[in-house]
Amino acid sequence: MAEIAKKPIGITETVLRDAHQSLIATRMTTEQMLPIIDKMDKVGYHAVECWGGATFDASLRFLKEDPWDRLRKLRDGFKNTKLQMLFRGQNILGYNHYADDVVEYFVQKSIANGIDIIRIFDCLNDIRNLETAVKAANKEKGHAQIALSYTLGDAYTLDYWKDIAKKIEDMGANSLCIKDMAGLLTPYQATELVTALKESVSIPIDLHTHYTSGVAAMTYLKAVEAGCDIIDTAMSPFALGTSQPATEVMVETFRGTPYDTGLDQNLLAEIAEYFRPIREDALASGLMNTKVLGVNIKTLLYQVPGGMLSNLVSQLKEMGQEEKYEEVLEEVPRVRKDFGEPPLVTPSSQIVGTQAVLNVVSGERYKMVTKESKKLLSGEFGQTVKPFNPEVQKKCIGDVEPITCRPADLIEPQLKKLEAEMSQWKEQEEDVLSYALFPQVAVDFFKYREAQRTKVDATLADKDDQVYPV
Numbered sequence: 001m002a003e004i005a006k007k008p009i010g011i012t013e014t015v016l017r018d019a020h021q022s023l024i025a026t027r028m029t030t031e032q033m034l035p036i037i038d039k040m041d042k043v044g045y046h047a048v049e050c051w052g053g054a055t056f057d058a059s060l061r062f063l064k065e066d067p068w069d070r071l072r073k074l075r076d077g078f079k080n081t082k083l084q085m086l087f088r089g090q091n092i093l094g095y096n097h098y099a100d101d102v103v104e105y106f107v108q109k110s111i112a113n114g115i116d117i118i119r120i121f122d123c124l125n126d127i128r129n130l131e132t133a134v135k136a137a138n139k140e141k142g143h144a145q146i147a148l149s150y151t152l153g154d155a156y157t158l159d160y161w162k163d164i165a166k167k168i169e170d171m172g173a174n175s176l177c178i179k180d181m182a183g184l185l186t187p188y189q190a191t192e193l194v195t196a197l198k199e200s201v202s203i204p205i206d207l208h209t210h211y212t213s214g215v216a217a218m219t220y221l222k223a224v225e226a227g228c229d230i231i232d233t234a235m236s237p238f239a240l241g242t243s244q245p246a247t248e249v250m251v252e253t254f255r256g257t258p259y260d261t262g263l264d265q266n267l268l269a270e271i272a273e274y275f276r277p278i279r280e281d282a283l284a285s286g287l288m289n290t291k292v293l294g295v296n297i298k299t300l301l302y303q304v305p306g307g308m309l310s311n312l313v314s315q316l317k318e319m320g321q322e323e324k325y326e327e328v329l330e331e332v333p334r335v336r337k338d339f340g341e342p343p344l345v346t347p348s349s350q351i352v353g354t355q356a357v358l359n360v361v362s363g364e365r366y367k368m369v370t371k372e373s374k375k376l377l378s379g380e381f382g383q384t385v386k387p388f389n390p391e392v393q394k395k396c397i398g399d400v401e402p403i404t405c406r407p408a409d410l411i412e413p414q415l416k417k418l419e420a421e422m423s424q425w426k427e428q429e430e431d432v433l434s435y436a437l438f439p440q441v442a443v444d445f446f447k448y449r450e451a452q453r454t455k456v457d458a459t460l461a462d463k464d465d466q467v468y469p470v
Contacts (some may be wrong), residue, residue: 007229007259008260008261008262009224009228009229009230009231009254009259009260009261010045010046010204010206010229010230010231010257011045011046011048011230011231011233011247011250011251011261011263012045012046012047012048012049012084012206012208012230012231012232012233013040013043013045013047013048013049013233013234013235013247014049014232014233014234014243014244015234015235015238015247015275016028016033016048016050016074017049017050017051017052017053017055017085017086018049018053018086018208018232018234018243018244019234019235019238019239019243021053021054021055021058022210022241022243022244022292023238023241023242023282023288023292023293024238024282024287024288025058025287026053026054026055026057026058027058027062027063027282027287028063028110028278029063029065030059030063030065030069030070030073030074031072032278033070034073034074034077035274036271036274036275036327037078038077039267039270039271039274040078040081040271041078041079041080041081041268042080042267043079043081043263043264043268043271044263045081045082045261045263046110046230047082047083047084047117048078048080048081048082048084049083049084049085049086049117049119049232050071050074050083050084050085051067051070051071051083051084051085051086051110051115051234051292052085052086052087052093052118052119053085053086053093053109054093054273055067055070055439056093056434056438057093057437057441058405059143059436060434060438060441060442060444060445061438061441061444061445064445064448066434066445067434068109068428068430068434070115070446071083071110071113071114071115072113072114072348073111074114075114075469076083076228080130082116082117082120082143083114083115083116083117084115084116084117084118084145084227085115085117085118085119086111086119086121086147087106087107087110087118087119087120087121087133088120088121088122088123088347089120089121089122089129089130089133090103090122090129090130090132090133090348090382090408091122091347091365091405091440092106092131092436092437093106093122093437094345094436094437094438095346095372097129097380097381097407097408097411098311098408098411098414098437099236099408099411099412099413099414099415099435100132100408100411100413101413101414101415102414102415102418102433102436103132103133103136103408104132104136104357105415105432105433106140106433106436107133107136107137107138107140109373109429109430109433110139110142110324111137111140111141111142112140113430116142117142117143117145118133118137118142118143118145118181118197119145119146119147119177120133120134120137120144120145120146120147121146121147121148121149121177121179121345122149122347122382123149123342123343123345123346123347123348123349123381123382124340124342124343124381124382124383124385125148125149125164125343125385126381126382126383127146127164127167127168128382128406129381129382129406129407129408130146130168130171131171131406132408134146134171134172134173135172138172142461143174143175144172144173144174145173145174145175145176145177145206146168146171146173146175146176146177147176147177147178147179147208148161148164148165148168148176148177148178149179149181149343149345150178150179150180150181150184150185150343151182151184151303151341151342151343151344152184152303153385153386154341154386155341155385155386156385158192158193158196160385161193161196161197161200162196162197162199162200163200165197165201165444166200166201168201169201169202169203173245174203174204174207174351175203175204175205175206175229175230176197176203176204176205177205177206177207177208178193178197178206178207178208178209179186179206179208180204180207180209180219181208181210181305181343181344181345181349182210182213182299182303182304182305182308182344182345183209183210183211183212183214183215183216183299183300183305184213184299184300184303185207185209185215185219186215186219186300187215187218187219187221187222188217188222189219190207190219190220190222190223190226190228191223191225191226193223194207194223194226194227194228195196195226195227198226198227204229204230205227205228205229205230205231206228206230206231206232207219207220207223207228207230207231207232208231208232208244209232209244209245210242210243210244210305211239211240211241211242211243211245211295211370212242212295212296212299212305213295213296213297213299213300213329214297216244216245216293217245217249217250217253220233220245220250220253221253224254224259225259228404231239231245231250232244233245233246233247233249233250234246234247235248235268235271235272235275236248236272236434237272237275237278237279238275238279240293241292241293241294242292242305246310247263247268248265248269248272251263251265251268251372252265255460262360263449273301296309298329300337301329302329302330302332302333303332303333303336303344304329304332304344304349304353305344305345305349308344308349308350308353311350311353312324312325312328312329312353312356312357315353315354315357316328316357316361319357319361321360321361324360324361327360328353328357328360329355331356331359331360332344332352332353332356334435335352335355335356335357335359336352337389338388338389338392339351339352339355339373339376339384339388339389339392340383340384340385340386340387340388341385341386342376342384342385346363347372347381348381350372351372351373351376354370354372354373355369355370355373358370366392366395366396369395369396373396373399374396374397377392377393377396377397377402378397378400378402378403379402379403379404379407380403380407382406382407383404414431414436414438415436417437418432419432421435421439422435422439422442422443422446423448425442425443425446427446427449462466
């Protein structure tokens with residue numbers, strides 16, 4: 001029998017970004033991360049995902065930390081491991097489109113502060129919204145990985161995925177990621193999809209999924225057998241549920257096979273032991289809700305990502321309409337269809353979900369319409385794979401002429417104006433980018449930072465007075 005060529009699978013570790021974003025609302029602090037970095041750096045991961053996504057907003061808003069400072073500290077600690085971030089195309093890490101000069105500057109500063117791999121995606125898979133970020137990453141000698149937001153629907157055929165993957169490779173992507181944010185990709189579909197993509201492109205393929213629907217580990221197995229090069233996993237204390245399959249489990253799955261990762265289970269066990277108390281504390285405080293730890297097969301029925309499910313629950317709770325949860329879940333696919341069948345990922349998931357809630361609670365579809373729904377139906381986020389429902393579009397935006405060009409083409413350069421607006425708070429070049437993405441949240445953080453420094457200065461002056469009395 002002919003020997004199978006050995007092709008170790010790469011592991012991208014998500015415990016420092018997506019895992020805690022999925023399970024504890026992105027509340028892991030830099031202080032909690034730093035003590036384990038030295039051990040994590042010895043593992044031999046393909047990469048460690050540690051920045052981007054919601055980490056930026058959560059650091060400023062809830063943890064009162066500078067996200068740029070976190071990145072620099074992580075870079076100092078990871079001497080031998082590539083660091084990866086998640087980047088929302090023309091939205092960067094925010095919820096609206098930004099001018100090209102802001103996107104370019106953010107990419108430049110991310111790489112300068114320590115990011116090696118930038119995973120870039122667009123919530124509509126409109127590749128026009130990826131071009132600026134990819135060019136900027138290539139210019140800065142970073143690794144541009146383009147992620148396709150995976151979803152289901154009539155338009156999302158194998159030919160669709162093959163065609164868009166080829167365009168992505170031609171655009172200059174260094175690798176391709178299948179970003180299955182809702183855990184919709186089942187094992188045998190993964191075999192078909194990865195096989196088709198391997199026929200279409202020659203760049204490496206990474207698969208990212210979530211355990212929400214319960215099939216993720218099996219999906220990884222079939223994807224790897226079909227030729228997938230890299231999989232995203234999370235250390236076991238922050239795995240499963242709405243997070244990723246466990247790193248140790250997938251390492252063991254491939255041990256002794258042609259795909260053997262070569263990673264040391266003893267070292268991984270030590271790292272898991274470090275994260276276990278953090279998990280226990282999160283469970284005890286209620287920060288980690290047991291609802292997000294189980295299997296939710298409704299994900300496959302309604303295509304709703306785990307984070308979106310918890311969002312819907314809290315929205316209905318605030319309105320005192322929790323009994324309408326099932327109705328809202330049934331309304332989500334209808335709104336999605338009206339809105340051109342976009343993948344449900346930030347920010348399209350929030351837009352579709354909130355609109356579904358309003359449609360059900362108000363008792364009339366599109367009686368109340370959010371400004372984000374109007375933006376989507378006006379083409380401000382880009383082009384959807386299918387046309388909008390014309391009647392719904394008319395009801396929501398009236399006679400507004402929809403945008404058909406790349407939305408960012410209509411945005412004037414913003415950097416100089418932003419710098420002028422926040423100049424009094426600027427202590428480092430990166431501060432303007434924090435302000436660009438989250439103006440009010442950033443200013444609140446800048447005020448907090450200044451107050452902390454004043455407090456420290458006063459304490460030091462106090463000590464000086466005690467040592468050298470006047």
